[in-house]
Amino acid sequence: MANKNLNKAKEAKKDEFYTQLEDINNELRHYREHFRGKTVLCNCDDPRVSNFFTYFAYNFEFLGLKKLITTCYKNQNIDLFSQNKSEQAVYLTYEGDKNGDHIPNAEEIGVKPLKGDGDFRSKECIELLKEADIVVTNPPFSLFREYVAQLMEYEKKFLIIGHQNAISYKEIFPLIMQNKLWLGYGFKGGAGHFISHYEDKATAGDHREGMIRVSGVTWFTNLEIKKRHEDIILYKHYTSEEYPRYINFDAINVNKTEEIPMDYDGAMGVPITFLDKYSPEQFEILGKSLDLADMSVIKKRLGKLNGGPRFYIEKEGVPTRLYERIVIRKIKK
Numbered sequence: 214m215a216n217k218n219l220n221k222a223k224e225a226k227k228d229e230f231y232t233q234l235e236d237i238n239n240e241l242r243h244y245r246e247h248f249r250g251k252t253v254l255c256n257c258d259d260p261r262v263s264n265f266f267t268y269f270a271y272n273f274e275f276l277g278l279k280k281l282i283t284t285c286y287k288n289q290n291i292d293l294f295s296q297n298k299s300e301q302a303v304y305l306t307y308e309g310d311k312n313g314d315h316i317p318n319a320e321e322i323g324v325k326p327l328k329g330d331g332d333f334r335s336k337e338c339i340e341l342l343k344e345a346d347i348v349v350t351n352p353p354f355s356l357f358r359e360y361v362a363q364l365m366e367y368e369k370k371f372l373i374i375g376h377q378n379a380i381s382y383k384e385i386f387p388l389i390m391q392n393k394l395w396l397g398y399g400f401k402g403g404a405g406h407f408i409s410h411y412e413d414k415a416t417a418g419d420h421r422e423g424m425i426r427v428s429g430v431t432w433f434t435n436l437e438i439k440k441r442h443e444d445i446i447l448y449k450h451y452t453s454e455e456y457p458r459y460i461n462f463d464a465i466n467v468n469k470t471e472e473i474p475m476d477y478d479g480a481m482g483v484p485i486t487f488l489d490k491y492s493p494e495q496f497e498i499l500g501k502s503l504d505l506a507d508m509s510v511i512k513k514r515l516g517k518l519n520g521g522p523r524f525y526i527e528k529e530g531v532p533t534r535l536y537e538r539i540v541i542r543k544i545k546k
């Protein structure tokens with residue numbers, strides 16, 4: 214048991230994997246207008262390995278940035294990728310091309326030592342955060358809650374990679390409900406390949422050399438994007454047969470986002486993937502099954518519970534447990 218927990222902890226702390234430039238480019242191209250005249254901070258980014266640094270340094274003039282700051286975290290583990298043996302945490306600043314060669318040269322990049330280890334929560338790193346307009350990075354997933362809480366506290370604009378499991382966190386979901394955080398364009402097929410030396414569990418067809426495949430990764434942001442204001446085209450009509458009511462919550466069940474009925478005005482439970490298509494002008498979010506499901510009804514019917522709170526529907530006389538649902542309602546126009 215102890216061993217299992219230890220393995221789980223190790224598993225949860227697998228934070229050393231690096232984002233491909235191509236994936237950064239794919240997402241960032243939708244946000245260009247936000248960066249003009251802005252200071253960007255990448256605060257989980259050893260510039261020796263981070264493509265976030267590369268992306269912003271090489272696109273500095275194109276985006277019209279004011280300043281780029283990146284901080285490097287001195288990891289306790291030996292960094293497999295690092296050529297530089299220095300254990301000193303540093304931060305870098307770049308204020309654009311000076312010598313006209315359109316390339317960020319060593320003499321144009323200011324490298325300064327940090328007193329501490331470069332933890333994004335440290336006082337000196339918070340000072341750099343205060344200076345920034347927009348924070349862009351792939352932070353450690355194991356510290357995602359704290360990472361987002363800090364961005365909120367300092368009221369920063371951000372675009373960060375996280376796991377879609379984070380959507381359900383009690384610290385994150387309310388931010389989605391209040392339209393303080395939403396999903397970006399995301400990774401193709403909801404999975405990304407990251408540069409890493411961890412053992413890859415992907416199937417042979419999905420394996421790429423020197424990378425791990427991480428499924429369920431997505432981008433979280435509070436920067437305005439076009440897709441957030443595009444309505445989902447609805448074409449289905451409501452029938453009580455096709456959209457049964459839950460046994461343990463007053464709403465109808467919708468199995469696929471594209472099947473949301475166009476003519477139903479009450480509460481509807483939809484899969485989490487709805488958030489990829491969510492426009493606050495079309496729907497409001499009322500909550501999620503984890504918080505809203507009345508499990509006492511289910512316990513009475515089944516005599517026991519098979520897991521945490523979820524919505525149930527009646528299937529051939531048996532209460533059937535569904536995946537997590539988000540409860541939404543159409544905005545009256």
Ligand SMILES: C[S@@+](CC[C@H](N)C(=O)[O-])C[C@H]1O[C@@H](n2cnc3c(N)ncnc32)[C@H](O)[C@@H]1O
Nearest residue numbers: 228230231232257263286331332333351352353
């Ligand atoms: C998922 S990796 C991504 C690295 C890089 N941002 C990228 O996308 O290529 C997360 C990084 O955060 C660093 N890190 C872990 N804990 C940190 C902390 N408390 N403060 C700052 N960085 C941290 C890790 O060393 C790791 O390099």
